[in-house]
Amino acid sequence: AQKITQTQPGMFVQEKEAVTLDCTYDTSDPSYGLFWYKQPSSGEMIFLIYQGSYDQQNATEGRYSLNFQKARKSANLVISASQLGDSAMYFCAMRGRDQGGKLIFGQGTELSVKP
Amino acid sequence: KAGVTQTPRYLIKTRGQQVTLSCSPISGHRSVSWYQQTPGQGLQFLFEYFSETQRNKGNFPGRFSGRQFSNSRSEMNVSTLELGDSALYLCASVIGTGGTEAFFGQGTRLTVV
Numbered sequence: 001a002q003k004i005t006q007t008q009p010g011m012f013v014q015e016k017e018a019v020t021l022d023c024t025y026d027t028s029d030p031s032y033g034l035f036w037y038k039q040p041s042s043g044e045m046i047f048l049i050y051q052g053s054y055d056q057q058n059a060t061e062g063r064y065s066l067n068f069q070k071a072r073k074s075a076n077l078v079i080s081a082s083q084l085g086d087s088a089m090y091f092c093a094m095r096g097r098d099q100g101g102k103l104i105f106g107q108g109t110e111l112s113v114k115p
Numbered sequence: 116k117a118g119v120t121q122t123p124r125y126l127i128k129t130r131g132q133q134v135t136l137s138c139s140p141i142s143g144h145r146s147v148s149w150y151q152q153t154p155g156q157g158l159q160f161l162f163e164y165f166s167e168t169q170r171n172k173g174n175f176p177g178r179f180s181g182r183q184f185s186n187s188r189s190e191m192n193v194s195t196l197e198l199g200d201s202a203l204y205l206c207a208s209v210i211g212t213g214g215t216e217a218f219f220g221q222g223t224r225l226t227v228v
Contacts (some may be wrong), residue, residue, distance in 0.1 A: 037218065043203055045219035052215065069122040091158065101146040101217060102171040105158035 002027045002096050007105035008100040013082045013094070014114050021077040021109045023092030030051075031097040039089040039108070048090075051075060079111075080094065087113045117142065119208045121220035128227050133194040136223045140187050140208030144172070146178075148191035148217075149181060152203040164189050198225045 003026040013019035025034065036048040049064045051059045059066045067076040079086055089110050093103040120139040130136050140147050148171075149161040161175040164183035183189045193200055203220045 014181075033215065037219070042221070043205075043224065044221040045207075047216055050215045053133060069194050079125075089176055095217075100170045101148040101207060102150070102164045102195055103150075103207070103217060104160070105150075107157050 002029070002032075004092050004094050004106035006092055006109050008109045009107070010110045010112070012112050013079075014112060015084060016081055018078060018080045019082055019111065020094075021079070021090050021111065023075045023077065023106060025073050025092075027073075027094065028033050029097040030038055032112055033095045034062060034066070034068070035093040035095070035103065036064070036075075036077045037091045037093065038086075039043060041088070044110045045091070049077070060097055082113045084113050084115060087111060116218045119218050119220035120221050121204075121206055123223060124221065126225045127221060128196050128197055128225065130198060130227055131168060132196050133192065134196060134225060136191045136193075136204055136225075137173060137179050138189045138191070138206035138208075138220055140189070140206075141210075144208040144218075145187055145208050146206045146209040146211070147183060147187065147191070149191050150205045150207065151175075152190075152205060152222075153201075158205075161191065193225075201225060 005024045031052045034051045038046045049061045063080045065078045087107045091108045092106045122137045146165045148163040152158045163171040169182045178194045181191045202214045203222045209217045
């Protein structure tokens with residue numbers, strides 16, 4: 001069975017500082033994909049970044065980067081230069097091999113950015 | 116390029132009624148997945164449709180059903196509503212098999228009274 005664990009229910013960060021949101025996963029599939037989403041209070045799930053299990057380099061998208069450590073089965077999201085608009089829930093998700101569009105989500109981390 | 120469109124955005128229903136939610140994926144995307152989000156259970160996968168066929172199914176009772184049309188639009192139906200069905204229902208659009216991006220709509224917030 002596949003599982004995603006996010007151990008930080010809530011995090012605080014000062015504006016303009018970097019923050020790391022933790023995500024560990026468990027799967028027996030040799031091929032899988034890892035996703036991070038942001039969910040503001042409006043409810044929409046905003047896609048941030050994707051990392052494939054065979055990707056050699058860590059994924060980056062603007063201020064977002066994914067610290068992928070395959071042997072440790074971790075896929076932490078790093079947000080650089082935090083902004084007030086980054087305050088939201090953040091979800092880590094995984095898709096296994098041959099799972100099509102099915103994503104397994106973690107419980108989420110609520111990030112609050114302080115001015 | 117239009118995003119994923121879910122209608123309606125908000126819905127209030129009475130116990131025992133049924134409801135139909137709609138999801139229009141991004142143009143060219145053939146896979147639509149549905150998720151239920153509640154404070155207690157988090158985000159749970161309901162089912163996925165690809166090219167009008169159900170490809171994956173989560174652990175939900177048969178009251179939850181769906182379908183997909185030839186234009187990739189998908190509908191989700193919940194019959195005999197229960198109070199516990201109150202949730203945010205999200206759909207996700209993926210281009211096909213193994214896509215590296217999955218885009219979500221804004222969700223339908225269903226309240227059962």
